[in-house]
Amino acid sequence: MKLELKKISKFFPGIKALQKVDFKLKDNSIHALLGENGAGKSTLVKILCGVYQPDEGKIFLNNIEHNITNPLESLSLGISAIHQESVMFDELSVTENIFIGNHITKPNNLVDWQQMERKTKELLGNLEADIRPNEKIKDLSIAQRHIVQISRSLIHDADIVIMDEPTASLSQKEIDELYSIIRNLKKQNKSIIFISHKLDEIMEVCDEFTVLRDGEFINTDLITNTNKDKLVTYMVGREIDQIFPKKQVKIEQEIFNVKNLYKKTQFKNINFNLRKKEILGFYGLVGSGRTEIMKTIFGINKYDEGEVFFKGKKLKIRKPNDAIQNGIVYLSEERQNLGMTGLMSVKDNINMAVMDKNSDYLIINQLKEIRNAEELQDKLNIKVSYWSQLAQSLSGGNQQKTVIAKWLSTKPEILILDEPTKGIDVKSKSAVHEFMGELVDTGMSIIMISSELTEILGMCDRVVVMYKGLVKNILDVSNTTSEEIVKLASGE
């Protein structure tokens, strides 16, 4: 047995994150770790990496007991990880980010930049990534950052590689590349712990699985002995329908129109419209310009040419507040950085954007705040342990849901969602989808960027397919196939 955890427990004040969890990782195996948001997956990873120390239990590596007290020790034992949170240093170069905490040094103890750069180049070349070693991380796209994180876990030649939701913000092409990296690692006799909420990919790449629920061990077995429905039942504790059929709504007149939007080096000839009660999808490879377009429409960035019409009137949006005043809201894909105040409670985060609605004569009405928070929390299935829990101590998926709840409270007319369900568990995902259906039914229109084809096909009325800053085509979802969309998105 490569790795064995026996009766591991971890408690946070008021929270039992893990309770007597057993976990076994075989040699040469890709092991899926499954569970709902807040089940304790990332906590387990952090214990293995020495970020947290367990309150109880033992860790055995190749049948020898180890006490892992800090991340460097974990690395020297041959464990490396891609964490769910971004462990990146924006101002430092790609090379340095890959070697961070573990710089190669020359015999005289000075850092050996040349060798580090050479190794980085070699590794990035092997991954066929178009990233220069001396670029700063802040200049990279989200997908490229991901590749740097992956490179970091590979460079140390670790025996056990842990990946906590590595595919959450990648599109199909990059995901396929990641799969081949993972399979390659397995060929080199390494074991991988793979965390994901996408059951299809679990079935495709993994050999074994372990399910956690509310911090407790539920089941472990070979993937070949199970199926998706069974996995969901283990995770949720009861059978649920995975896919809510989208509510049928009658689409009305056009309310939003973008004409010839152009921004130097970013995008060109962007034309599309949005109708009342419609869900319009945006599909494309990561980095195809989808997010940039939405950011300019929302006023975060400026465009060079083009016009935007809202209900027939020309809109001049210079800053996000102009958009919000007009009833247009954008949910960024970088939620932890841009969408949330970690040191505020979940309730305050949800209510942040609607303080005036919750106030009577300028005084905030606590009762209204609680009601609003409770309603959304229920709807989106946000798992908090107590009312004043700080948003930063929530699990990754629950943080995402908190931000979604915050923007939904503003009841906008146009809601722009950038990867709304990334990192969200199966059950909550269908809750979000169901909620989107309800929202358009009440008269809202939604633009949704998503890298998941099933989500696009299941939720949208039309889909805009993008490739390198250009709109390739706008397709009726009822009238197209996933093959057609993928082809367009890869520029064919």
Add this chain to the structure above:
Amino acid sequence: MIKKIITSRDFILFAIIVFGVVVVGIANPFFVKPSSLSDVLTDTSILIILALSQMLVILIRAIDLSVASNLALSGMLISLLSTIYPELPVIFFILLSCSIGTFLGVLNGVSIAILKVPFIVTTLGTLSIYRGLIYFVSDGKQVYSSEFSEDFLALIHYKFLSLSFLFWIAVAVFILMYILLNHTRFGRNLYSLGGNPDAAKYIGINENKYIILAYSLSGFFAGLCGYLWVARYSVASTQIAIGFELTVISACVVGGISVMGGVGTVIGCTLGALLIGFIRNALPAVDISQFWQLAISGAIILIAIIINTKTEQRKEKTIMVE
């Protein structure tokens, strides 16, 4: 590549300094004589040393407000001692001054890292405490130039290639810091800790250790400057270097050391100190009134900072090839 160099903030700072020297040189040719320029460098050396050591602390999102008091206290202690034991070699006093400074720095570090007193509170406190201790040890009296031994003061007047001893010390500190921050794990880890403290936890950087070390080094150099200051001006008093910490911090900020942590270069920091030192020397040389001197140096600092933020703006990735 060339465009990158020209738009880099270090280059812009350098250009501002050269431009300033030329302008002042036209107004007052005497100012650009080699001997006057070398005086400016000598005058700025202590600022350079302190700015570079302050940089270590600012890199990890903190500030050391106690440096000037630390300098004055270490300087006073060795001065008093040298009046009692004038026969001791000067190197002894230098090392002693450095050790006292380091000790005072460690106190800051321990208070911040172990006792968890926020750095502003800690160093604001020690700023007063260390200054107060000078009154305590000296009874409020000064040590005059006549009271120092000849050896104690001789070293500072030593010249090499017609540049002062002080200047060469600053050069040595510059080289040392350059290597430390660019070519050692310690230095690189300071950058990562300051750049993203949360992420630093995941890679096993021991935050407390780095806080204590950074403050110790800041203290060490404050102690070194304690000797340099006293020897240069041949006087130790309760008032020396009062308020100098603000000059040091503005040198860092002008030099592009971000108070948000994790950003800044040794070269930038040094140029920042040179610019401030130049302004302080040049304005009197072109006969500008005391009042305007303050306003002008304030304005130049602001302009430098605006340029810094402009050059810092994020560049966009090319998505579409036209």
